[in-house]
Amino acid sequence: xxxxxxxxxxxxxxxxxxxxxxxxxxxxxxxxxxxxxxxxxxxxxxxxxxxxxxxxxxxxxxxxxxxxxxxxxxxxxxxxxxxxxxxxxxxxxxxxxxxxxxxxxxxxxxxxxxxxxxxxxxxxxxxxxxxxxxxxxxxxxxxxxxxxxxxxxxxxxxxxxxxxxxxxxxxxxxxxxxxxxxxxxxxxxxxxxxxxxxxxxxxxxxxxxxxxxxxxxxxxxxxxxxxxxxxxxxxxxxxxxxxxxxxxxxxxxxxxxxxxxxxxxxxxxxxxxxxxxxxxxxxxxxxxxxxxxxxxxxxxxxxxxxxxxxxxxxxxxxxxxxxxxxxxxxxxxxxxxxxxxxxxxxxxxxxxxxxxxxxxxxxxxxxxxxxxxxxxxxxxxxxxxxxxxxxxxxxxxxxxxxxxxxxx
Numbered sequence: 001x002x003x004x005x006x007x008x009x010x011x012x013x014x015x016x017x018x019x020x021x022x023x024x025x026x027x028x029x030x031x032x033x034x035x036x037x038x039x040x041x042x043x044x045x046x047x048x049x050x051x052x053x054x055x056x057x058x059x060x061x062x063x064x065x066x067x068x069x070x071x072x073x074x075x076x077x078x079x080x081x082x083x084x085x086x087x088x089x090x091x092x093x094x095x096x097x098x099x100x101x102x103x104x105x106x107x108x109x110x111x112x113x114x115x116x117x118x119x120x121x122x123x124x125x126x127x128x129x130x131x132x133x134x135x136x137x138x139x140x141x142x143x144x145x146x147x148x149x150x151x152x153x154x155x156x157x158x159x160x161x162x163x164x165x166x167x168x169x170x171x172x173x174x175x176x177x178x179x180x181x182x183x184x185x186x187x188x189x190x191x192x193x194x195x196x197x198x199x200x201x202x203x204x205x206x207x208x209x210x211x212x213x214x215x216x217x218x219x220x221x222x223x224x225x226x227x228x229x230x231x232x233x234x235x236x237x238x239x240x241x242x243x244x245x246x247x248x249x250x251x252x253x254x255x256x257x258x259x260x261x262x263x264x265x266x267x268x269x270x271x272x273x274x275x276x277x278x279x280x281x282x283x284x285x286x287x288x289x290x291x292x293x294x295x296x297x298x299x300x301x302x303x304x305x306x307x308x309x310x311x312x313x314x315x316x317x318x319x320x321x322x323x324x325x326x327x328x329x330x331x332x333x334x335x336x337x338x339x340x341x342x343x344x345x346x347x348x349x350x351x352x353x354x355x356x357x358x359x360x361x362x363x364x365x366x367x368x369x370x371x372x373x374x375x376x377x378x379x380x381x382x383x384x385x386x387x388x389x390x391x392x393x394x395x396x397x398x399x400x401x402x403x404x405x406x407x408x
Contacts, residue, residue, distance in 0.1 A: 011054065011058065011061035011063060012058070012059060012060055012061050013064065014063065014064030014065055014066050016059070016060070017059075017060040017061050017062070017063075017064070017066050018066060018069075018287075020052050020059055020060040021049075021052075021060060021066075021286065021287055021290045021291075024044075024045060024048040024049070024052070024286070024290055025045070025283075025286035025287075025290070027044075027048075028041040028044040028045050028048065028286070029041045031044055032044060037143070038390050039386060040139060040143070040385050040386065040389075042139055042289055042353060042382075042385060043382050043385055043386050045286055045289035045290050045293060046289055046290075046292060046293035046296065046353075046378070046382050047293060047382070048290060048293060049289065049290035049291060049292060049293020049294045049295075049296070050293045050294065050296040050298050051293075051298075052290070052293075052294065053293065053294030053295070053296070054294065055294075055296070055297045055298060055299065056298060060290075060294065061294070062291050062294060066287070066291060067291065069283075069284060069287045070287050070288045070291035070292070071250070071288075072284050072288075073280070073283075073284035073285045073286070073287045073288030073289075073291075074250070074251065074254070074288050074358065075236055075237075075240055075250060075251075075253075075254040075257075076236070076254070076276070076279065076280035076284045076285055076288075077138065077254075077280065077284075077285050077288060077354055078170075078251050078254035078255045078258065078354075078358075079232075079236050079254045079255070079257050079258040079261065079276070079280075080138060080258060080273075080276065080277065080280055081137060081138045081166055081255060081258060081354075082254070082255040082256060082257065082258020082259040082261075082262070083258035083259070083261050083262045083273060083276075084137065084138065084141065084258070084262075085137075085163050085166070085167065085258070085259060085262070086159070086163070087259070089159055089160045089163040089164075090163055090164065090167070093332045093333055094157075094160055094332045094333065094334050095160060095164070096332075097326055097330055097332040098160045098161050098163070098164040099164055099168070100326075101161070101164075101322045101323055101326045101330075102133060102161075102164045102165060102168045102322075103168075104322050105132075105133045105318050105319050105321075105322040105323075106129055106130070106133045106168070106172065106318075108317075108318055108321075108322065109128075109129035109130075109132045109133050109314070109318035109319075110125055110126060110129040112129075112314055112317065112318060113125045113128045113129050113132075113314070116310070116314075124363070124368050124369055124373075126176045127359055127360075127362075127363040127368050127369055128369070128373075128377065129318070130169050130172045130173055130176065130355075130359050131169070131352070131355065131356040131359040131360060131377055131381070132311075132314055132315045132318045132319060132352075133165070133168070133169060133318055133319050133352075134165055134166065134168075134169040134319070134352035134354075134355035134356060134359075135161060135162045135164075135165025135166060135319065135348075135349050135350070135351065135352055136162075136166075136351050136352050136353045136354055136355070136385060137159070137162030137163060137165065137166045138166075138354060139351065139353060139354065139385055140158060140162055140348055140351055140389065143389045143393075144158055144348070149396075153334065153336060153337075153341070154336060154341045154344060154345060154396075156334070157327070157334070157336055157341075157345050158345060158348045158349070161323055161345065161348075161349045162348070162349065165319070165349060165352070166255075166355065167255070169355045169359065170249075170251055170252050170255055170355065170358075171189070171252070173249055173251070173252075173355075173358070173359055173362060174189055174192075174243075174248045174249055174252045175189055188246050188247065188248065189248070191246060192242065192243060192246045192248055192252070192253075192256075193256075195242050195246075196239055196242065196253075196256040196260065199235070199238055199239060199242070199260065200259075200260035200263060200264075203231075203235075203264055204263075204264065226275075228272040228275075229272050229275050229276065229279070232261055232272050232276055235257050235260060235261060236253075236254060236257045238257075239253035239254065239256050239257040239260070240253040240254055240257070241253070243256075249358070249362055251355075251358050289357075292357045292361075292378065295361075295364075295371070295374070295375065295378070296375045296378055296379060297371065297372060297375040298375075300371075300372040300375045300376060301375055301376050301379045304372070304376055307373075307376050308376050308379055308380055308383070311376060311377055311379075311380030312380045312383050312384060312387075315350055315352065315380060315381070315384055316346075316347075316350050316384075316388070319349055319350040319352065320346035320347060320349055320350035320388075321346065323345060323346045323349040323350075324342055324343065324345070324346035327342045327345060327346075328342055340395055340396060341396075343392070343395055344392040344395055344396050347388040347389065347391055347392040347395075348388070348389065348392055350384060350388055351384050351385055351388045351389055352381055352384055352385075353378075353381040353382060353384065353385045356377060356378060356380075356381035357378055357381065360374035360377055360378055361374075
């Protein structure tokens with residue numbers, strides 16, 4: 001068997017690649033903080049990946065297992081997103097309105113893409129439309145918290161539309177970008193939901209049948225055991241494997257694992273969220289974003305500036321405009337009262353990146369999208385993360401922060 005150190009690897013060795021990724025991961029939050037948070041560190045990670053990757057300097061690559069760490073980072077990102085999702089946000093009158101708004105945006109985005117790119121395949125249109133209607137809730141949460149908006153009517157509206165803007169595209173990606181027809185894909189999705197439910201009920205059943213199990217987990221929470229963390233990683237991989245076996249994207253399995261984990265923790269079992277955030281944001285998730293940046297061909301983006309700007313504008317129209325219209329004209333009991341808040345909500349809702357990266361990866365791997373188009377679309381997503389929250393914060397500057405509920 002050939003030693004690992006001497007195994008042939010195209011481009012830089014895995015250790016060299018990880019060195020550059022680790023360096024970027026350390027510098028990115030420091031640089032973001034020096035820029036007063038106006039440039040999110042996820043944008044810095046993506047840009048650094050594009051500079052270090054094979055399309056530019058070629059100092060880092062995804063070979064030799066770096067791609068596997070990146071996929072685990074993708075899984076951890078969506079596990080944490082699923083964990084942060086409060087199921088109550090998906091129900092009620094405001095939740096139903098958020099779902100209808102997202103569906104309307106998806107239809108509008110599909111029509112917009114079909115008109116602009118009439119010569120391309122319909123499935124390509126669907127992939128781009130899904131990417132354009134996502135909301136980066138995990139990216140927005142720190143921004144909304146830092147601005148002191150989380151417990152305000154605006155913050156609650158961002159959470160509601162953000163929850164739907166994450167879950168909706170994940171489900172759509174699993175159904176519409178599947179190798180099955182829509183009917184078969186829906187049946188597979190239902191089977192996956194049943195499997196995920198059974199996987200989630202198993203530990204609950206064990207905790208109910210074995211009362212001392214929770215105490216045992218608490219005792220093995222630290223030191224060399226770290227059993228709750230290991231169990232959470234196992235849960236993540238189990239549902240990613242289940243999703244893969246059902247020919248669904250692993251993102252759906254990771255998101256479901258987060259929702260299951262939230263339920264397990266909510267019933268009083270050991271808290272592992274901070275430990276998972278340490279693993280995720282400390283190692284795995286930065287690797288995912290830097291490796292994703294390596295797939296951006298900066299020359300392709302620079303060579304199509306009009307397409308880049310068009311994608312940014314189309315995301316604002318397809319996602320932000322329907323959200324603004326719903327808050328202005330569709331009463332749901334918690335509508336935002338001021339034009340400033342409605343404009344801020346529209347900009348926050350149109351901020352999307354992680355799902356855009358995931359959708360483009362799936363579309364490129366299944367040859368539904370060219371790498372050049374994917375590069376421009378991911379660059380447009382990074383632009384929304386850089387620009388839209390900044391503009392929203394500038395619009396809200398000087399507005400008193402209210403914690404009172406919106407009018408019912």
